Amino acid sequence: MSPQSSTQDAQTDIEQPMKGLRVRLAFAWAFVGIPLTFGVFETAKKAAALFTG
Amino acid sequence: MSSLSFLDRERSVAGPGYSRWLVPPAALAIHLCIGQVYALSVFKTPLVARFETSETAIAIVFSIAIVMLGLSAAFGGKWMERNGPRKAMFVSAVCFSSGLLIGSLGISTGQLWLLYLGYGFVGGIGLGIGYISPVSTLIKWFPDRPGLATGMAIMGFGGGAFIASALSARLLSGYTSLPADQPPTDALVPAFVTLGLAYLVFMMFGVFTVRVPPEGWKPPGWTPKEAGTDKMMTTANVSADNALRTRQFWFLWVVLFCNVTAGIGILEQAAPMIRDFFPDDVTPATAAGFVGLLSLFNMAGRFVWSSTSDYIGRKPTYMIYLGVGGVLFFFLATAGNTSVPVFVLLACVIISFYGGGFATVPAYLKDMFGTFQVGAIHGRLLTAWSAAGVAGPLIVNVITENQRESGVTGAAAYRPSLLVMVGLLGLGFLANLLVRPVADKHHEAVPDAYPEAVQPEPDAVGAGSRVSATPTTQEGQR
Numbered sequence: 001m002s003p004q005s006s007t008q009d010a011q012t013d014i015e016q017p018m019k020g021l022r023v024r025l026a027f028a029w030a031f032v033g034i035p036l037t038f039g040v041f042e043t044a045k046k047a048a049a050l051f052t053g
Numbered sequence: 054m055s056s057l058s059f060l061d062r063e064r065s066v067a068g069p070g071y072s073r074w075l076v077p078p079a080a081l082a083i084h085l086c087i088g089q090v091y092a093l094s095v096f097k098t099p100l101v102a103r104f105e106t107s108e109t110a111i112a113i114v115f116s117i118a119i120v121m122l123g124l125s126a127a128f129g130g131k132w133m134e135r136n137g138p139r140k141a142m143f144v145s146a147v148c149f150s151s152g153l154l155i156g157s158l159g160i161s162t163g164q165l166w167l168l169y170l171g172y173g174f175v176g177g178i179g180l181g182i183g184y185i186s187p188v189s190t191l192i193k194w195f196p197d198r199p200g201l202a203t204g205m206a207i208m209g210f211g212g213g214a215f216i217a218s219a220l221s222a223r224l225l226s227g228y229t230s231l232p233a234d235q236p237p238t239d240a241l242v243p244a245f246v247t248l249g250l251a252y253l254v255f256m257m258f259g260v261f262t263v264r265v266p267p268e269g270w271k272p273p274g275w276t277p278k279e280a281g282t283d284k285m286m287t288t289a290n291v292s293a294d295n296a297l298r299t300r301q302f303w304f305l306w307v308v309l310f311c312n313v314t315a316g317i318g319i320l321e322q323a324a325p326m327i328r329d330f331f332p333d334d335v336t337p338a339t340a341a342g343f344v345g346l347l348s349l350f351n352m353a354g355r356f357v358w359s360s361t362s363d364y365i366g367r368k369p370t371y372m373i374y375l376g377v378g379g380v381l382f383f384f385l386a387t388a389g390n391t392s393v394p395v396f397v398l399l400a401c402v403i404i405s406f407y408g409g410g411f412a413t414v415p416a417y418l419k420d421m422f423g424t425f426q427v428g429a430i431h432g433r434l435l436t437a438w439s440a441a442g443v444a445g446p447l448i449v450n451v452i453t454e455n456q457r458e459s460g461v462t463g464a465a466a467y468r469p470s471l472l473v474m475v476g477l478l479g480l481g482f483l484a485n486l487l488v489r490p491v492a493d494k495h496h497e498a499v500p501d502a503y504p505e506a507v508q509p510e511p512d513a514v515g516a517g518s519r520v521s522a523t524p525t526t527q528e529g530q531r
């Protein structure tokens with residue numbers, strides 16, 4: 001194994017968990033963020049009646 | 054039970070590859086669900102029709118749930134601190150979900166007492182344990198920004214009501230086969246079962262996601278303040294039992310009580326109040342819009358003000374809530390009826406302070422009593438919320454009704470009760486001014502969270518720094 005490919009392998013080892021963590025973070029925030037956005041949007045629609053009569 | 058041992062605190066310590074930014078979604082997964090309690094009114098009309106009873110009898114369900122919230126938060130806090138957030142979140146999920154399912158059984162069989170027992174008693178325990186479960190964990194993961202962290206979670210409690218309100222209305226209209234002019238009584242059982250199961254799944258996401266930081270962990274690049282550099286931010290620890298013996302706890306109890314009482318006083322009466330202030334300009338639809346807008350400011354205030362407190366300090370933040378809040382209440386009482394925009398603006402800022410008061414208090418407690426049992430201390434402080442829940446509506450309703458009986462109408466009928474709130478906020482302001490650092494005699498002989506002897510190592514995945522040695526008790530910590 002050349003020194004270059006060994007460095008690449010080490011880099012991939014670090015990047016894989018980082019990528020996994022990013023995916024996990026994105027999923028976690030979407031899991032709670034989507035329902036919250038839905039609730040806020042529905043409430044904002046009701047609140048709009050204050051300005052539209 | 055060994056199959057449930059994964060819930061134990063020692064099994065939920067974060068390992069390599071975990072990010073502290075996974076903890077707020079875990080906390081939100083709990084708070085977004087238990088916030089449903091504030092949307093229970095969606096079921097009021099069909100429940101009254103199903104049980105052929107009064108609105109008061111149905112309102113008791115909510116009251117039992119809120120009382121149980123306060124009691125379980127107050128008495129379950131130390132258990133939660135011992136067993137960790139994962140087990141507490143699990144208990145909360147099981148209780149809250151079971152509460153809805155037992156309630157559906159009560160609705161199905163026509164037994165109102167089962168609804169009281171299920172949603173009120175069992176579900177209420179889930180509310181209290183769930184409310185406090187992520188607080189101390191968030192504070193330990195975010196010692197650099199505790200206000201931001203707890204603000205995010207407690208904002209979820211407000212957001213949960215939005216979700217539940219919209220979702221419940223859709224479930225009722227989707228499941229019913231009755232004409233639109235009749236209460237959808239046939240949709241109650243499937244709606245309760247659906248919510249119970251959906252909330253169980255959602256809350257379990259929080260259970261499986263939450264982790265406690267390894268002992269001595271601290272965020273990369275963050276250095277804890279040295280003891281004595283900021284007197285309003287302790288580096289020592291006070292137990293939940295000892296906290297009750299301090300003046301600081303009771304001053305903060307008064308602070309929270311006054312802030313919540315004033316806010317609830319407006320929230321409770323928001324729709325009729327704006328219609329009485331502007332009988333010619335405001336319709337029922339616009340009044341409902343006003344209530345919605347207040348809810349949005351209540352939620353936003355929890356995040357915005359609590360995060361701001363990380364920069365300006367907890368005591369100055371409460372001086373704003375109570376001092377500026379008192380001035381705004383005074384303007385609302387004396388000049389609120391000059392125009393609708395003025396009234397709406399004043400009320401929205403006041404309600405944002407109300408929400409901010411809830412969200413900032415865990416960080417204030419951490420500053421005063423340390424992180425050792427901050428969740429349990431927070432649980433005990435929430436009795437101020439229960440007391441304010443009775444006092445706020447009572448003050449506004451009794452005074453306003455007396456005014457009306459004396460022939461006073463419109464905005465003038467609300468003026469005395471609003472001025473009482475000004476006095477109450479003044480009392481809270483004074484209590485906040487009197488908050489001083491806790492005396493050394495109340496400090497615990499537990500290790501400092503960040504002993505100087507322990508050097509952090511960089512974490513491979515950016516989750517923060519982890520210690521390389523077991524923390525030892527620092528000299529001076531008693």
